[in-house]
Amino acid sequence: MELKYGSTSFALDLPPERLAGVIVPCLPPTAESPENLINTALDACQSAISLFKPAEKVLIVTSDITRYTGSEVYLPLLVERLNRQGIADRDIEILIALGIHRKQTDHEHQKILGPLYGRIRVTDHECDDSAHLVLLGTTTNGIRVSINRKAVEADHLILTGTIGFHYFAGFGGGRKSVLPGIASRQACMASHFAVLNPGGGSGKNPLATTGNLEGNPVHQAMVEGCAMAAPDFILNTVLAPDKRIMAVFAGDWREAHQAGCRFYSERFAFPLREKAALVIASCGGFPKDINLIQAHKSMEYASQAICEGGVLILLAECRDGFGNSTFFNWFRHKRLDDFEAALREHYEINGQTAYSLLQKARRFRVVLVSHFPAQQVREMGMLPAATLDEAMALATGILPADWRAYLMPEAGSVLPTGPLYGKNVA
Numbered sequence: 158m159e160l161k162y163g164s165t166s167f168a169l170d171l172p173p174e175r176l177a178g179v180i181v182p183c184l185p186p187t188a189e190s191p192e193n194l195i196n197t198a199l200d201a202c203q204s205a206i207s208l209f210k211p212a213e214k215v216l217i218v219t220s221d222i223t224r225y226t227g228s229e230v231y232l233p234l235l236v237e238r239l240n241r242q243g244i245a246d247r248d249i250e251i252l253i254a255l256g257i258h259r260k261q262t263d264h265e266h267q268k269i270l271g272p273l274y275g276r277i278r279v280t281d282h283e284c285d286d287s288a289h290l291v292l293l294g295t296t297t298n299g300i301r302v303s304i305n306r307k308a309v310e311a312d313h314l315i316l317t318g319t320i321g322f323h324y325f326a327g328f329g330g331g332r333k334s335v336l337p338g339i340a341s342r343q344a345c346m347a348s349h350f351a352v353l354n355p356g357g358g359s360g361k362n363p364l365a366t367t368g369n370l371e372g373n374p375v376h377q378a379m380v381e382g383c384a385m386a387a388p389d390f391i392l393n394t395v396l397a398p399d400k401r402i403m404a405v406f407a408g409d410w411r412e413a414h415q416a417g418c419r420f421y422s423e424r425f426a427f428p429l430r431e432k433a434a435l436v437i438a439s440c441g442g443f444p445k446d447i448n449l450i451q452a453h454k455s456m457e458y459a460s461q462a463i464c465e466g467g468v469l470i471l472l473a474e475c476r477d478g479f480g481n482s483t484f485f486n487w488f489r490h491k492r493l494d495d496f497e498a499a500l501r502e503h504y505e506i507n508g509q510t511a512y513s514l515l516q517k518a519r520r521f522r523v524v525l526v527s528h529f530p531a532q533q534v535r536e537m538g539m540l541p542a543a544t545l546d547e548a549m550a551l552a553t554g555i556l557p558a559d560w561r562a563y564l565m566p567e568a569g570s571v572l573p574t575g576p577l578y579g580k581n582v583a
């Protein structure tokens with residue numbers, strides 16, 4: 158089997174007696190073209206679009222380069238609908254929902270917009286630019302929601318993106334385009350801080366977990382923030398592991414998102430009868446392994462299939478490094494209790510991801526195949542390897558003699574689950 162790594166791959170030849178199984182989504186073939194799926198979804202939004210009037214300003218929010226969504230396919234079709242309604246190109250703007258991520262390059266804008274690049278104005282959200290943020294209100298748990306002024310001043314707001322699992326918001330897509338997508342840094346941090354239980358040392362809220370929306374405090378904060386922005390509608394894709402658009406959900410920002418989450422969980426959860434001593438996981442190649450923050454999603458899902466004390470081999474090139482300049486600094490905290498205390502004292506989203514990574518590095522032996530210097534990998538509590546062969550040699554030196562392994566060729570797209578999974582999904 159070939160396991161993707163950046164823009165290349167590693168070959169793995171595992172003896173049959175060592176293979177516990179291959180964990181992949183259960184995806185029936187899709188006969189419809191992406192264009193047909195998108196147009197059918199937009200048909201459901203036509204009643205909302207029919208209210209748009211010529212010369213009104215329309216803002217379309219879409220994801221940055223770290224989250225491929227199929228935007229180069231659906232944005233032109235969406236703009237075409239707006240043009241047919243009498244909205245001119247000059248009255249349409251695309252805002253990249255960076256959250257706290259870095260700005261995009263011109264080349265990245267071109268990849269996101271496809272044939273619209275150079276035709277429709279595109280800007281990056283800036284979470285620290287107070288002059289371009291507007292306070293909308295405060296959520297029930299005290300989060301002051303400030304978002305990009307363009308979204309507030311536009312006559313119409315459309316949210317686009319993709320639906321997938323999120324390790325503590327339950328699912329991506331939908332409301333996340335507003336909070337954290339186009340919110341202030343303070344609002345982003347506060348919404349994610351809801352992942353922690355009240356009170357020092359009490360750890361993470363058990364409802365703030367992958368695939369769960371019911372009672373999830375992070376999801377609830379995002380929903381309240383999105384409601385303040387009052388988007389006209391959303392258009393969210395569901396992607397197969399090969400990035401093919403396999404479904405599109407559009408319409409009311411709550412209902413369409415929930416329908417997409419149900420669809421996704423039915424196809425991308427993989428029930429297991431038992432866990433294994435070894436899991437070999439690829440994020441799925443670039444851009445899913447563009448940086449360590451993004452690769453952590455694959456680590457989180459893969460960890461669900463490992464026995465306590467087992468080994469995880471993660472293939473994550475991380476050509477863009479950590480994904481944020483503050484991420485690595487958090488690993489100065491070596492004890493989990495010290496780490497949690499520091500996180501509560503000065504919460505950062507990157508710190509939350511780093512804390513989650515270290516938790517897994519303490520529960521399992523994690524062998525990271527990446528471009529990071531070996532010493533940096535060790536500082537994060539993991540074992541470094543330059544190749545899959547080297548990683549396998551390290552792992553087999555740790556594992557019991559009767560070890561068996563699960564393979565996860567698209568670990569960022571599938572969630573290993575137990576028999577009770579789905580009780581609180583969407």
